[in-house]
Amino acid sequence: MTTASPSETARRNLVGLGRDALAAEMTAFGAEPFRARQLWHWIYHRGAADFGVMTSLSKGFREKLATTYELCRPTLSRELASIDRTRKWLLRFPDGQEVETVHIPEEERGTLCVSSQVGCTLTCSFCHTGTQRLVRNLTAAEIVAQVMIARDALCEWPSPQEDRQVTNIVLMGMGEPLLNYENVAAALKIIMDPEGLAISRRKITLSTAGVVPMMRRCGTELGVNLAVSLHAVRDDVRDRLVPLNRKYPIAELLAACRSYPGSSNARRITFEYVMLKGVNDSPADARELVRLLAGIPAKVNLIPFNQWPGAPYECSPDEAIKVFSDIVFAAGYSAPVRTPRGRDILAACGQLKSASIKLRRSVPEPLPA
Ligand code: SAH
Numbered sequence: 001m002t003t004a005s006p007s008e009t010a011r012r013n014l015v016g017l018g019r020d021a022l023a024a025e026m027t028a029f030g031a032e033p034f035r036a037r038q039l040w041h042w043i044y045h046r047g048a049a050d051f052g053v054m055t056s057l058s059k060g061f062r063e064k065l066a067t068t069y070e071l072c073r074p075t076l077s078r079e080l081a082s083i084d085r086t087r088k089w090l091l092r093f094p095d096g097q098e099v100e101t102v103h104i105p106e107e108e109r110g111t112l113c114v115s116s117q118v119g120c121t122l123t124c125s126f127c128h129t130g131t132q133r134l135v136r137n138l139t140a141a142e143i144v145a146q147v148m149i150a151r152d153a154l155c156e157w158p159s160p161q162e163d164r165q166v167t168n169i170v171l172m173g174m175g176e177p178l179l180n181y182e183n184v185a186a187a188l189k190i191i192m193d194p195e196g197l198a199i200s201r202r203k204i205t206l207s208t209a210g211v212v213p214m215m216r217r218c219g220t221e222l223g224v225n226l227a228v229s230l231h232a233v234r235d236d237v238r239d240r241l242v243p244l245n246r247k248y249p250i251a252e253l254l255a256a257c258r259s260y261p262g263s264s265n266a267r268r269i270t271f272e273y274v275m276l277k278g279v280n281d282s283p284a285d286a287r288e289l290v291r292l293l294a295g296i297p298a299k300v301n302l303i304p305f306n307q308w309p310g311a312p313y314e315c316s317p318d319e320a321i322k323v324f325s326d327i328v329f330a331a332g333y334s335a336p337v338r339t340p341r342g343r344d345i346l347a348a349c350g351q352l353k354s355a356s357i358k359l360r361r362s363v364p365e366p367l368p369a
Helices: 006-010 019-028 034-045 059-068 140-153 181-192 212-222 235-241 250-258 283-293 318-330 351-361
Strands: 075-081 087-092 098-105 110-113 168-171 204-208 225-229 269-275 298-304
Touching: 019 034, 087 140, 098 140, 110 140, 140 181, 181 204, 181 212, 204 212, 204 269, 212 225, 212 250, 225 250, 250 283, 269 283, 269 318, 283 298, 283 318, 298 318
Parallel strands: 110 168, 168 204, 204 225, 225 269, 269 298
Antiparallel strands: 075 087, 087 098, 098 110
């Protein structure tokens, strides 16, 4: 284990501070108010990873900043690229915890899948992340850093206005974003800022398993698109798949969707539905789904179950998925089947992280010096 020197531990990370917090920090530091704006530009528009490159600041000021502050990026513990050009980064934070961030390039867009927690407390029975023991919230800095690491790796600084590789962000990585609302909100406000990373709220989708009491606030304060992990049309089935359903059952969840601020036919709520053989994939389930969604500006995203070792489910056969999709589509909803991407780099939730833990466990621990 390496121990940081006292001067290192004392330095405060500026990445992850919102505009107001950065301004307050600079005032306390004795700097003029416009310094905060210059720093913002360097950190979030130019992607500066150290003060030395900030040429619009005097050398003396840069040196002074560097004695008190740092611009901290998590370390990249693994990086994988799929033959389909999906890229996956495993990030390690100073406490040794790790999360995954995935970039999925498509014809017209590039989506970054961002994590909000280390592990997850919801224990959805088909999700691999739920089997991981350690859970903690990510800080705003750690959430923002995922976007910055992707921009670093894709050589996408300064933040371009056009022809971006990161056009969209989905909070669909590890964790439940609405159980870490404050940090997710702080991070998204930084990510959306037009003078920085500049990814508009219209290009950001937050996926929730259905933390009903937080949904309205999310819509009002952040105005991002909403995706809901529905996965079942009956409470007894959903109780098993998404145990949070026992607290917030389907009727309450759908009522919160009906009143989600800002949703409209132009901005529909996405309902995610994982296709599990013999569990939730019958034509009757599809018809019930259509009935439940009546009156909600909705689109349905059918997700073929991503198998993981020891999972108690199998993916529905292609034919069952097609029949299901046709029924939903015939009722007037778009119902695309999500194409699995990056299978060769363990793209299913949490798989890369657990592979890395296994790898490290097989290496003997070094003896203390
Ligand atoms: N906690 C949030 C976001 C994280 S998961 C949520 O539940 O929405 C992102 C999506 O992937 C969710 O719809 C989740 O249910 C789904 N998912 C998790 N494990 C999966 C698996 N093995 N196969 C297919 N989809 C999975």
